[in-house]
Amino acid sequence: MxxxxxxxxxxxxxxxxxxxxxxxxxxxxxxxxxxxxxxxxxxxxxxxxxxxxxxxxxxxxxxxxxxxxxxxxxxxxxxxxCRNLGGTTQAPLNFAALHTLAIYFFPEWFGSLGTPAQAQRSSMHAGDFLECIEQLSLGKSDFALVYDHPQGLPVLEAGPFESQKVGTDRLIPVSGTDAAGQPLYPMDRPDSDTPIPYLAYTWNDGYLGKLIGLILSRRKKPLNLTTVYQSSMAEGLKQMAVAGHGIAWVPRICVQGELERGALVQIGDPAMALDIEIRLFRRSGYRGREGEEVWARLADANAGPPPVTDSSSPLPRPALPSVAGSR
Amino acid sequence: MxxxxxxxxxxxxxxxxxxxxxxxxxxxxxxxxxxxxxxxxxxxxxxxxxxxxxxxxxxxxxxxxxxxxxxxxxxxxxxxxCRNLGGTTQAPLNFAALHTLAIYFFPEWFGSLGTPAQAQRSSMHAGDFLECIEQLSLGKSDFALVYDHPQGLPVLEAGPFESQKVGTDRLIPVSGTDAAGQPLYPMDRPDSDTPIPYLAYTWNDGYLGKLIGLILSRRKKPLNLTTVYQSSMAEGLKQMAVAGHGIAWVPRICVQGELERGALVQIGDPAMALDIEIRLFRRSGYRGREGEEVWARLADANAGPPPVTDSSSPLPRPALPSVAGSR
DNA sequence: CTGCCGTTATGCATAGTTTGCATAGCGATT
DNA sequence: AATCGCTATGCAAACTATGCATAACGGCAG
CATH class of the missing domain: 1.10.10.10 (Winged helix-like DNA-binding domain superfamily/Winged helix DNA-binding domain)
Structure with missing residues (x-):
């Protein structure tokens, strides 16, 4: 068995x-x-x-x-x-992270921690929000890296977990662009009877979906959106937006390059965007030695590591951790 | 994992x-x-x-x-x-038995039960006495078939198990024979200063060893035995006896053929042999359906199935169950 | 009743894993 | 230093798991 x-x-x-x-x-x-x-x-x-x-x-x-x-x-x-009791080099640090954070945030952030060389053996399970919760609660991962907002669903806060803020990001609405660089779907259009095609998050990434609900509730006049595609991954919604299939709210970190190249453009006024936190969660009562070092280092830094930077920035990059599940 | x-x-x-x-x-x-x-x-x-x-x-x-x-x-x-809850044909009956009983007793005995055809899917784990206990207590086997004696160690009786007698056997001392059919090592020899080479059970088949201790304690004049070989399996000791390496106490059931052919001969007087029971054990609180049928049938028979018979007896033979662990 | 659809199960060839043999590596003993 | 008895590892073979293609099956629409 x-x-x-x-x-x-x-x-x-x-x-x-x-x-x-x-x-x-x-x-x-x-x-x-x-x-x-x-x-x-x-x-x-x-x-x-x-x-x-x-x-x-x-x-x-x-x-x-x-x-x-x-x-x-x-x-x-x-x-x-047993891993916690065992030797130091035997116990890799296991992370679970939202796809976006696994790709765009984790590598630089982890490298910036400056942890001892032997603690840098780690693994990453990239998944949606519910998968990150499951990984953490089942003890399959030591840490989960997710977006958070005070007005979001306190799913992890409500459980036996503790967290530290490790970064910030911004949830912004974007649209593909025409040849002149103008948005294919401006948020405020003259003919507001025509619905804007909307690239939405699925129910199992209920977190960003809820935050978008918060954003939309700020509008006095509701947007006329029609969902044309759903995915749990921001990266997937991004690609659909670049292809011109609609608008999507995505974390800025994953569209930085597209915004610079003009493949995507931010639409709507600043009220249509939302600052969000990147938080590192772990189970309460966690006792892993290297994990404790990471946690203590973050607590000392208090405000966390350097803020989100342009990906072309020449920061020293550690070797990427092996991605769990590859065969 | x-x-x-x-x-x-x-x-x-x-x-x-x-x-x-x-x-x-x-x-x-x-x-x-x-x-x-x-x-x-x-x-x-x-x-x-x-x-x-x-x-x-x-x-x-x-x-x-x-x-x-x-x-x-x-x-x-x-x-x-789950097996007990599941479909009838899905749940094989799992037996653990001493090697000897697995080979010489179980096939005919099991066939004589006359259980419904669909209950005849079964598996056999042959092992020494301690392995049988482990199989039973871990729930790996539904039944354990072992020798027992009122004066033996009540190992299983002391645990959360119940049993029924399903047969009898006799523990007898045997020796290989010379060309004239005489024992190589008569038990009572004129020159009793020469030790008799003794083929002994190992500590983990502590059951028969203990019974042999009982037998030997009956003698007024102790036997001069020297252990030259040890095994947990009666079959192994038998083969060594046939090869002339010494004497061994073995269950009669496994030397029936050799006695008839003159390859082995029983030595010593009748006091040097011991009647033993063959008992079927199961855990208390056992709830398997087919296993319950087997158990009830045995209880009805009260004295158990026909006694141990000559292996050449033309009894109908069911297909042998698959032997666990073969690769 | 037939054809189509979407599902699960299976034959088969291939990829990947596990195994045993032979032996390297290691520490203790002589 | 040589020998012994143990565990670990290279390598080839044996075995298992996998994915592709498709069979088998049941539900549904026409």
Whole structure:
């Protein structure tokens, strides 16, 4: 029996569909099907009822689920506890981060920490907001790097986590541009009866979506938006905006280059943008040695490391950490 | 992370030596070494301190051990519970049995039960006495088939188990024979100053060893035995006896053929033999459906199935169950 | 009833992992 | 320094897992 089978099972319970769960697990549907079959063979009972769509749990599966969740949690906690007791070089720092922050913020930020060489072994799990929460709460990651705002949903604040601010960013609306460099979709248009195509965040990146709701609530006259595309990743929305498919709110950090090149332009007045924080979360009671060093260094810096800078800035760059999940 | 790694770890804790643990796990020392390494890599800490001989646990290993034992137990119990809830044909009956009983007793006995066809999917883990206990208590096997005697160590009786007698056997001393069919090592010899080479059970098959102690205590004049070979398996001792290396006490069931062919002969007077029971154990509170059918059927039969018979008896034979652990 | 769609399961070839053999590396002992 | 008994590792072979292609299946629309 393998831990990945348990995780596969937990994924299909959430997805209720082999193909979707397989995609989430980054393997083919056929491999996923076989893994679930292997788990069921080992257990000696069917756990998934495939005679319905979406699939559902059998009675044995209903019993299996909570205990599998507990087992997975216990396994990772045991690992974390042993890792904390073990040698210093053995324990990499595991991060989970929003895709955007993993790509545009983490490398420079991590390098700027100046942590001892041996602590620089680390891994990154890039995912959406819910995945970051899961990574942290399951003990799969030591830290989660996410956007935050005082008026956002206090999802992590409400849990057994603590955080420090490590940077700032700005959520801005952008549009693709025409040949003259003008926005394809100005926010305030004369013919406001025509809806603006809107590139929205999906429900599982509920965080930025909520903040955009805050922004939109500032307007006296509501925007006429129609959602034409959804993604949990800002990078995906950015690419769609560059391609001219609509407008999107994205963190400035990931469109810095496009803004400079004129591929995208910020639209709307300053009230349509929102300053947001980049915060590093960890579980309360965390006891990892190197992680503690990182945390203490941040506390000493108080205001965190240098602010977000242009990516062409000649800062010394450490080797990128290995990305978890690559095969 | 794989369950077999946990089991490997538990084995090396017991063995305190890679080579011995590997042998117990039926893999090569090099493969075993890599598995332990894989476990340690996954955990992110060394669990075994190899700088001493025998190896010992690191601090992380000390933490890991009890929780790994608990995890393994929980995993198997979850599996058993789900299996019991699941479909009938999905749940094979898992047996653990002493090697001798697995080979010579189980096939006919199991066939004589006359259980419904769909319940005849089963697996067998053949092992020594301690392995049978472990299989049962960890929930890896539903039943354990072992020898028992009222004056033997009540190891299983003292635990959370219940049992039924399913057969009888006799523990007899045997010797190889010379060309004239006479024993190579008669038990009572004129020149009793010469020690008789003795083929003994190892400590981990402590059960038969204890019973032999009972037998030997009956003698007014102690036997002059010198241990020349040890094994936990009666079959191994038998082969050594046939080869003329000494005498051994073995269950009659496994030497029936050799006695008939004259390859072995029973030595000593009847006081040197001991009637023993074959009992089927299961955990108290067992709830498996097919297993319950087997159990109830035995209870009805009260005195159990037909006694041990000659292996040439033309009883109908069911297909042998798959032997666990073969690669 | 038939055809289409979207799902899961499986044959097959390939990629990747695990294994055992042989032996290197290591520390203790003589 | 040589030998012994242990664990770790290079390498080739054996085995397992995977993805592609597609079979099998059930639901739905015409």
């Amino acid at each position: 393998e831990l990945v089978w348990l995780e596969d099972f937990l994924e299909i319970v959430a997805a209720r569909n082999f193909s979707t769960a397989a995609a989430a697990r980054n393997i083919s549907q056929s491999a996923f099907s076989r893994r679930i079959k292997s788990l069921e063979t080992w257990v000696g009972a069917d756990l998934i009822d495939r005679s319905t769509y979406p699939v559902r749990l059998t009675a044995a599966g209903e019993m299996f689920l909570p205990r599998a969740q507990e087992l997975a949690r216990d396994i990772y906690r045991l690992r974390t506890d | 794989e369950l077999v790694w946990l089991e490997d770890f538990l084995e090396i804790v017991a063995a305190r030596n890679f080579s011995t643990a590997a042998a117990a796990r039926n893999i090569s020392q090099s493969a075993f070494s890599r598995r332990i390494k894989s476990l340690e890599t996954w955990v992110g800490a060394d669990l075994i301190d190899r700088s001493t001989y025998p190896v010992r646990l690191t601090a992380a290993g000390e933490m890991f051990l009890p929780r790994a034992q608990e995890l393994a137990r929980d995993i198997y119990r979850l599996r058993t519970d």
